[in-house]
Amino acid sequence: MPVTAGNFEAQINLHLEKTRSVMRRHDLDWLRVIVFALLILYHVGMFFVPWGFHIKNNVIYEGIKWPMLFVNQWRLPILFVISGMGTYYALSKRSGGQFAMERIKRLFLPLLVGILFIVPPQVYFERLDKGQFEGAYFDFWPARAFIGIYPEGNFSWHHLWFLPYLLVFSLLLIPSFLYLRNNPQTSLIKRVSRLAARPMGLFWLIVPLYLWESLLEPFFPSTHALWGDWFNVVNYLTLFFYGFLLISVGDIFWRTLAANRRKYLYLGIAGFSLMIGLRMFWEDSTLVHFIEALFKVVNLWAWIMVLFGYASAYLNQSSRTLTYANEAVYPFYILHQTITIAIGFYLMDLDWGFWPKFLIMVVGTFGISWLIYEAVIRRCTWIRPLFGLKNRIQDTSAAA
Template sequence: MTTAPAQREYFLDSIRAWLMLLGIPFHISLIYSSHTWHVNSIEPSWWLTLFNDFIHAFRMQVFFVISGYFSYMLFLRYPLKRWWKVRVERVGIPMLTAIPLLTLPQFMMLQYVKGKAQNWHTLTPYEKYNTLVWELVSHLWFLLVLVVLTTVSLWIFSRLRQRLSARADRFFAHITLGKLSLLFLLLGIAYAALRRALFIAWPPILSDGLFNFVVMQTLFYLPFFLIGALAFVYPRLKALFTTPSPWCAVAAALAFIAYLLNQRYGSGEAWMYETESVITMLMGLWMVNVVFALGHRLLNFESKRVTYFVNASLFIYLVHHPLTLFFGAYITPHIASNALGFLAGLVFVIGIALVLYEIHLRIPLLRFLFSGKPQNKVASIKVRG
C-alpha cells in the first residue's frame, strides 16, 4: 500500500486534458451523426456516427477513474473540510459560472433555432423546471456529478482510510483484470436492475433531469471514481492499468461491437438502456487499461505545450458547447460535405475557444470564475514598440 506517488503523474494530467478536449470532436460529430441532437446535418454520416459512438462508449468512465485517483491523492494532503472546500470550489464555481454565461444563452438561442420559443408558455411549471435543468446543466453534468461524488466521498474516503487492512492489502496484491471484470459485470447488472425497477415502478422519474444527474449518473460513475482512488493506494492495481493488455484491447473491441449492435437493434421500450449500462461498464474498465497504458508510454513527460492544454482544457470544454451549437445551427446548413463540415467545425470551435481562453487569462475575475482557484497577480505584459 502507498499514500504518495513516486513522481508527478504527467500522463494522467495529459489523459484527463485530452479526454475533456475530445468533447469537441464528439459534439461536432454528433451534428453529422444519425443520432438526433439539438442540431443535425441534412444527411447523416456513417463514419462520423461510428466515431461518435466510440467516444461516447468509454470517454467519461476513464475520466472518472482519473478524477478518483487525484481526489484521493488530495484527500491525503488536506484536512477533511479543507479538502471538500477545495474540490467543490474547483468544479462547482466553474459550473455555476457557466450556467448564466454559457448554457442560458445557449438555451435561448436554441429556442429560436428550433422554433419553440412561442410554445414556452404552454408548458406546465414542472415541465419548465425540468426543461431548464436538462438544458442549463447540459454538458456541465459531469461537474455536478463530481460535486456529488466529492460530498459522498467525505464518508467513503474517511472509511477507506480507516478500514485499510492487511486483508485488503492481500486482496489487492493478487487482484487481476479478470477479477475486476467480473466485479464490474456484477456492478453493471446491479445498475441495470435498479434502472429496470424504476422503469417498472415509476417511469417518469427517469426523465427527471435532476434525478438523472444527481442519482443515476452518480451511481453509474461511482465504481470508476472509487477504483481510481484505490489505484492511488495500491501499486498493483495501478500497474494493471498502466501495463498493456492485449486481452483488454480485444475485449474492449468486442464490447464496442456489442454496443453498436445494441444501438442498432435494441429498443428503448425493452432492455436497450439496461444492456448498454452493462456493456459500457465493462468497456469503460477495459478502456482504462488501453488508455492508461498508451498514455503511460507516450505522454509521461513534462512539456510546456502539454501543460498549456492541461490548464486550458476545462475552459475550452466549457465554451465549446455553445460554439458547436452555433456552428451547427448557422454554418452547417451552408456546407454540403459532412467531412468538410466536421473539419470546419473543429477549426471554428477550437480557434474561437483558444482566443477566448487567452482573453480570459488577462481578466482576473474570469480566471477565478472559470477555474475555481484564487488568482495571483499576473505579471504585466510589456509591449515593445
C-alpha cells in the first residue's frame, strides 16, 4: 500500500499507543555503564593534560588532549539524554509525587553523603599540593573541610555536580513529562515522530543547541555551580528533555538510528575534523565562534546518534554482567574521583613516565572502587541507599 499522509499519520498514532507499554531497553543500560567507565578514564587523563584539574602530574602530555577532547564533546550530553530516557521508564510506574520522592532519595541523599565524606579528601590533597594546608587528614576534616565555597574555600560537590543538576531538571520537568506521558497523541510527539522517521530529520533538534552554544556559552563559562552556570543549565536541560521526548516516540526512533548509523558515523568524523581544523588554523573571533559552534553541535549530536544506533544493533540484550554493572556504576561514579586523586597525589612527583602512572591510576581506581562496592556498599542494607541503591541486592533500573 502506498504511503500517504493519512496512513502515515495512522501508523504514527498506532505506534504511539504501543509505545506506552514499551519494555526497558538494555542498550541504554549498556551505554550508561560504558560512558561512566569512560568517565573514570577521562578523569585519570585530566591528571596529565594541560587543562585545569585539582592536582597535576609533574609532566604534562599535550598529545592526549586530542582523544580526550573527542570524548568530551559527547560524554556529558549523552548522559543527560540517557537520563531523560530513564525518566520515561521511572515515570511510567509512578505518580508525579512518587517520582519526586524517588529522585530526592536517589539523587539528593548520595549527593549529601558525597559532600560530607567523599569529596573532602579531594580538597585535602589539593590543599596539600598547593601548600595551603599542612597536617593529617583528620586535622582538615571536619574542622576545615566545610569553610568557604570552593575554589576559594573548601566546601564543594566537585565531580558530583551531575547529581544536583539532574535532580533540579527532574523536579522542574515533572509537569511537562506527565503531560507527555498522559497525552501520547500530542502534536509535539507527532512532530518528533515525523522527524525520527527521516534519516536526517532529528538533526533539526540541534537548532536550540546551536543557539545555546553560539549565544550563551561565550558569556557563561562552565562552573558546575548550578546557580549562574546558565549555559550548562540550559544546554543540559534541553538534552535531558530530548531524552524523554525521543524515548516517547519509541520504535520509529530506534529503527531509523539502526538503519542510518553509518551515515551518522561519517558525519561525526567530519564534524569533529572540521572543529579541530578550525581550532588549529584560525584565530578565535566572533565569526569563527559561530562557525565552530555549528561544527560542535553537529559533531556531538552525530556521535550521540552513532552510539545509540550501534548500541541498538548490538547491545540490546541483557546479561548477568549488565545486571551487576548497572547497579555498581552509581557507587563507582560517586567514589572514583576521590580514589583517582588520592593515587595521583602519591605518583605525581615520581619520574615514571606516562604509561606506568596512567595504568596504576586506572587499575587502582577501578579496583579500589570495586572492593569498596563489593565488600561494603553492595552488602550492607543501611549503606546501599546512601549510594543511590535500593535495599534489595539486585536492582536493574538506572539511578539517573
